[in-house]
Amino acid sequence: MTAAALTSPAAASRSVTTVRSDAAGELLDLLPARGGLSWVRHGEGLVGWGEAARLEVSGPRALASAAAWWADYTAGLDVADELGVPGSGPVLFASIAFDPDAGTSVFVVPEVVVGRRDGVGWVTALGTAPELPEPVPHDEGPAPRLRYADGAMDPARWCAAVSAAVSRIDAGDLEKVVLARDLLVSADVPLDPRRILRRMAARFPGCWTFAVDGLLGATPELLLRRTGRQLSCRVLAGTAPRGAGAEDQRLAAALLNSEKDRGEHALAVDSLVRALEPYCRKLSAPAEPELLTLANVRHLATDVVGTQRGSAGLLELVGAVHPTAAVCGTPTPDAAALIGELEGMDRGRYAGPVGWLDAAGDGEFGLALRCAELVGDDGARLFAGCGIVAGSDPAAELAETQSKFAAFQAALEG
Template sequence: MIGTKVEDLAAGEKTRQAIEAARTQNREQILSITREIETVDVFNIYERHHEENGNKAYWLNHDKETEFAALGCCKKLVADDDRFETIKFSWTKMAEEAWIDNPFTEAGTGLAAFGGFAFDPEKKTTEKWKHFPAGMFVLPAFLIARHGEAYYATMNILVKKNDDRETIQDKWNSLHKLLQEYELDGKGSRISILAMEEQETAQWIETVGKAKQEIQNGQAEKIVLARELLICLDKAADTGQVVRRLQEQQRDSYIFAFEIAGSCFVGATPERLVKVKEGEVLSTCLAGTAPRGKNKIEDELIAKDLLEDTKNRSEHQFVVNMIRDVLDKYCSFIDIPAEPAVQRLKNLQHLYTPVTARLNEHGHLLDIAGELHPTPALGGTPKKAAVEFIRENELLDRGWYGAPVGWLDDRGNGELAVAIRSGLINKEKVSLFAGCGIVADSDPEMEYEETKMKFSPMLNALGVKK
């Protein structure tokens, strides 16, 4: 692994500088070393890695070009108030101060952090989300990454004042060892569901009626309401298996998993919030839903109806308008097609409008994310009124559901997806979440059916057939 021989890393200039700085400044320094490695199974590494009460994360972007296994924790950034700004500030500072030995320019190599945000920091949090704060990004101890056909390993280490070259070489050697150990094939056991319980179905439908009333009274134009499905398994879920099934079944989605002290937030989302790559900005408007047909012709007819349906089109247009307004502040050359297209997923179809733009000089991914979140695909319009309605009326704690998750690197590159089609796994207890956009002419029963479709990807990943 990592070539045929273990490189003498300690001889590197950055290593020397980090050790020297730790001594002279008498404080810990972050040292980050990246090298290209031979082909590995990134997911297998994620699946097999285990640290009691530790952190790990997995990310596979929707076009399958970027894949990360982020293992352990070198440094954790946590934020409460002003969370997007706080994370941006602390991440930028950390990146500036770190000693980074990364010979590659590819976005996502070198120093990169993984994490996300809670949907609404002002909502009272419940016990089950206790490990998922308002904002949290982790600089992993080890990062195994695939960018296209190239594979990289990164070690992030806190160099203390008494550390020497040997300490650093030992840690690098342990990364080698870990990669060798994980070269085995991983297959887990099956899980079965003991009980499944919808949370307050009748009340949920009532809340949809209340949201419609709010809209008819002119307090809001759109409000997204979510509901929760509680599942009890016969044994603690094999979260690796769940991720593996999501990968196999949800081919056009972002696959993510954030495991923190035994709790795992996992999902397969089709919705990009924002991506920045060398100043190029990509965002996605995704709202408006219909089922898949039984065959090609039925699929086409449903898609045509979806494109012509005024209720779904209005749901969608709120998202397009808001994303345009936010990007206008931070970008130039904004390109948004006038009409949506249809995006087909395994279990449903969505109205979809891709957005591209060029980031202005001082704009940052987290500035855009902070203003976009929640877009009217997850919050509503206007944002403030919708979020307040959700806070007061929704009977569940969304935690990280519906909020941005993803990664950031030290050069302003990164990607955040909207964490939908997801669930929180706490051993044998699982909470799945699904929501839908309520507009003036929503039918509560139909909205309920729509959320049912949106549970399918996670139910299938848990091994439940619809």
């Protein structure tokens, strides 16, 4: 295991104060130009900035090490919290590698957090008196001029990889594998993460708009929420494009009745339920999926809820359920090996857990989807993936990745 931690002088006072403040407008408008942290949905959630402490960690015990580090960090804090709700008091933002053993996961304790839950707002500050900042003016300016380039694979090579995966599935080697591709973009001016986040949130208000250490996006998939002993998840697998008028409804009905997509979805739900069962005294999932409608695509969706037993912390639970079949495949070891063989790229933190954790152990983690990693001031690496099962058509899967890229491209180009 490798780890590197940095604690700033601001954390040395060990004091954390949370006060109620309902004056904040749009949370994303408070973010600074660089280094902002976000977890916002329907205008509620958390934003933060400044680094009171930071941990970068990898290796077989990465998440256990992060949990121990966070417990040690919070143990000595002098906390004054007027609200005592999930997300108030000290908060840790996290962006975990798709493969925590090999990739680097990043954990950041912000110096200032502004939150809102059920219409109630608050400000948390480390070492200083909490004070609500002025919103950052919307200086959109002209849209940047963008240049795109293939990432690890061009479309033809990626389609060949999908064909190879289908052949392996047909041979009985595995049931499903998720293959992703990346797309590189460069701009003629520095990219403004605030602009991107605001546009993503406006287009996808029902998604969780996130930003942690240069990885930002809007994910529709909730990997795991913990509130006290209550656990909840939203599983997505099976995707269809949107259409116009009657065509849109035809596509929706086709997705809901697709044997291929329903089979893919069932694998994702089953993998999550199997992973959570040892930690729950009660766990339930509906027998039939629902349709989740977004601006650019539809997904089959299932909400899983449970009641935790035992003393496992949220990061341990996250480690137990990740990677699900929705982002890796089934069986997990075989799918992960095939991803390494066929995908041709390092996912980094794409498709890994992203979210936040508070000192009481409550928190929310999604999967880093519909996202990009900022590279320097004027570049980004976009990601999109598809679940490959028996009967998958490479051309259709390529079109699905292009639909998913379009979500982030619209935020860049608008």
